[in-house]
Amino acid sequence: MKKYAGYMIDLDGTIYRGKEKIPAAKRFIERLQAAKIPFLFVTNNSTKAPEQVVENLAKNFDIHVTTANVYTTAMATADYISELDETKKTAYVIGELGLKQAILDRGFTFVEQDPDYVVVGLDYDVTYHKFELATLAIRNGSKFIGTNADTNLPNERGLVPGAGSLIALVECATQQKPEFIGKPEKIIMEKALKRLGVAKDQVVMVGDNYMTDIKAGINSGIDTMLVYTGVSTKEQVKKEAIQPTIQLDSLDEWNI
Incomplete structure (x- = not known):
């Protein structure tokens, strides 16, 4: 062994x-x-x-x-996008505090219009409006980043929707595949x-x-x-x- x-x-x-x-x-x-x-x-x-x-x-x-x-x-995503291009420091993020804080800690500014990156992770309060902003930005040229492809997340109730399920919706709406980090x-x-x-x-x-x-x-x-x-x-x-x-x-x- x-x-x-x-x-x-x-x-x-x-x-x-x-x-x-x-x-x-x-x-x-x-x-x-x-x-x-x-x-x-x-x-x-x-x-x-x-x-x-x-x-x-x-x-x-x-x-x-x-x-x-x-x-x-979230930490890996923030590390990754911060190393891609030092001149690109804006992002639109669908996600919870953990993801948003990690990205803010790396010096990014959150914007809804023309961000350098659209980052999609698990969001317990996701709305159509958030998907709409993400879709429009990606279709206008923002780089599409997905935190992870997990379609489901195990909890005490069973297998509930994971980040990958939300990312798949944006992928479908944009006809673009994200770069996954996790x-x-x-x-x-x-x-x-x-x-x-x-x-x-x-x-x-x-x-x-x-x-x-x-x-x-x-x-x-x-x-x-x-x-x-x-x-x-x-x-x-x-x-x-x-x-x-x-x-x-x-x-x-x-x-x-």
Whole structure:
């Protein structure tokens, strides 16, 4: 059994399901902390700032980490667009506070007319007007960025619409495909790996969703660990040509 020097770990469906605890996940994180093994939560959920992620983990799941352990698709998106062109600093954003704050922190100004970038993420209060502004801007030449392609998000009620479902509407209305940042794309993985500071052949990507978490590892040449506590099922994964490096029913099964 391979010993890893670093772990990238999904949140939704892996560490918790909405408001529902996954007790084995807490024990898993505590084993990593006890062994002083670096880990980074790499999440496609763009709605929360790192401070909110840390607070949620502590308050609702008794998992105690710092913001240094968190890398969201909002952070990756902001990092990415800030590095594309230093002269382009305007954006129109469909998303929650986590995404908007990450982009503001990188020096962007929000505008509704002719932005350099239109960024679409998960937005719990999305409206037709927001879609309208995004569509018009993209059709007029703004670069279309999608935080992540997840069509669904696992919570305590089941699989609810994810960012990818909202992005698909804009894609349909504009007839343009976005540039995606989050898992399974390499962009977020490369930036997360840099933050973690561990060689990619010594890291494993842990998640519950084959189509995002596991494919992100596969696309980036990183080992993968699929835990069946969220989106993917064994029946679905059996049909995939490339299998996860490790498959678990529970994180309790893994020896750090």
